[in-house]
Amino acid sequence: MRVALWALTLLLVACKVEPRPRPPGVLFVSVEQQSAWVRNFNPLFAGAGSRWPTRAGVYECLEIFSPAVGQWTPWLATGHAWSEDRRTLRFTLRPGVRWSDGRPFTADDVAFTFQLLKQHAALDAGGVWRFVEDVRAEDAHTVAFQFSRIYIPGFAELAQQPIVPRHVWEKVADPVTFTNPRPVATGPFTEVTVFRNQVYELGRNPHYWQPGKPAVSALRFLAFPTNDQANLALVEGEVDWAGNFVPAVDRTFVARDPAHHGRWFPLYGSTVFLYPNTTLPPLDDVRVRKALSMALDRERLVEIAMYGYTRPADATALNDAYAAWRDADAAQGAWVKHDLEAAKRLLDEAGLKEGPDGLRRKADGQPLALDIEVVGGWSDWVRAGQVVARDLRKLGVQAQLRTYEFGAWYARLQKGEFQLAISWSLDGPTPYTFYKWQLSPRTVRPVGEVAASNWHRFGDEEADELLTRFERTDAEDEQRALMAAVQRRYSELAPSIPLFPNPSWGESNSRRFTGFPTEQNPYARLSPHAEPDSLLVLTSLAPREP
Secondary structure (H helix, E strand, O other), rough: OOOHHHHHHHHHHHOOOOOOOOOOOOOEEOOOOOOOOOOOOOOOOOOHHHOHHHHHHOOOOOOOEOOOOEEEEOEOOOEEEEEOOOOOOOEOOOOOOOOOOOOOOOHHHHHHHHHHHHHOOHHOOOOOHHHHEEEEEEEEEEEEEEOOOOOOOHHHHHOOOOOHHHHHHHHOOOOOOOOOOOOOOOOEEEEEEEEEEOOOEEEOOOOOOOOOOOOOOOEEEOOOOHHHHHHHHOOOOOOOOHHHOOOHHHHOOOHOOOOOOOEOOOOOOOOEEEEEEEOOOOOOHHHHHHHHHHHHOOHHHHHHOOOOOOOOOEEEEEEEEHHHHEEEEEEOOOHHHHOHHHHHHHHHOOOOOEOOOEEEHHHHOOOOOOEEEOOOHHHHHHHHHHHHHHHHOOOOOOEEEEOOOOHHHHHHHHHHOOEEEOOOOOOOOOOHHHHEEEEHHHHHHOOOHHHHHHOOOOOOOHHHHHHHHOOOOHHHEEEEEEEEHHHHHHHHOOOEEEEEOOOOEEEEEEOOOOOOOOOOOOOOOOOOOOHHHHHHHHOEEEOOOO
């Protein structure tokens, strides 16, 4: 930790710059670490690498859920209603909304968007058409979804889907590969005014439906290949809003301008996992997965890699947004506690005996060697991977950290072409979404096929039966009992290895803009990574009065 702090301090001293003059009202944002920008504003295909804030800032959804307040906010829709049999869900759309080219937004656009997901399976990452039977525009401002089965969580998946204009996308030959360089959308920022390798800028939607918004005139993004470079720009006042991991943030950032520099890191970010590829032996053996987990000293991990910003994961793997759902008994699972001797015994039971050289060997006599994959520019996760590798070596595993550029890393992760990988989880308004993508056979894709999550390729029928029962009820007591049972099953199977709940990284500089979320005013998460919360923030910020 001292080395990292020293390096950041040296970088600040050596590279100190004065904030450059900028046009008034232009918000500088740091979200993605990239060496060069690729012009891509496709909101439908998660694997396309679209630029921020394509899915929640350029395009918009029907309703927004923010875990910071635990409530839904009507957006392109003013409300929704279920039929009595819970097989039809209707959204009432907001009148007066127009696309950025001036054309009216209607229910036909919503129905068309979901038909695109049906026609192109790669776009339907959440599996909407596994529970939707039909979608139709009943009139200009009413869209009805007919469900093939009762599926209460389906509301969240439909409500937060970005909507695209039919009159544009019906002319697109391949929506999966389409980079959408000149987006037509309903969001607050739709105009690509600058796009170069090292910088791009988005201007205001001339027809935005919220009067007087956005107050910010434009969003500007500079290409920072690494956390260190992004942090330098933040600390020196170049960036107004960021979602960066900053070492010793209170000392290196907040203390430099306490009146204007703010940070809020609630543990609402997705849980960070060490994902084992369970299609590969011996990672398909629960004893091996639990042994790897027990070899990890998570207390040391969060102190070294995360500077104490978070806590070790418990055996439910839930972040703090789900605190009210956490089952106390399931959380106590011993397999997430550091116990090297117990871990060694589990490997012995699994037939991975320790050789005279201290290395664990498989049945064929070859040493157990595992690569851990992580994004090269993400300094916090790189440090986490280094700690994990050292801990696994103490277990007799030949563990090697492999770093990749984000695109290459993500492609390998999605296709299941890895042994161990550090990555995030998918979340929703309840733990249902989280556990569906950890445990449900319905989310398992063959190796080589892109998966939205469940990168570890694990499915359990018993857990899926509990999740299916959860889908059919909106009775809170029954939902909580079922989710407690899911948590216990997760802890029993250890399909993935939770490391820690990721802080929802958010830093703000209010010298030029006001209205950022704070712990005292948590209308949304401060992190720009938190979609679709970013829509709430982008429409709340305003330039500071001179």
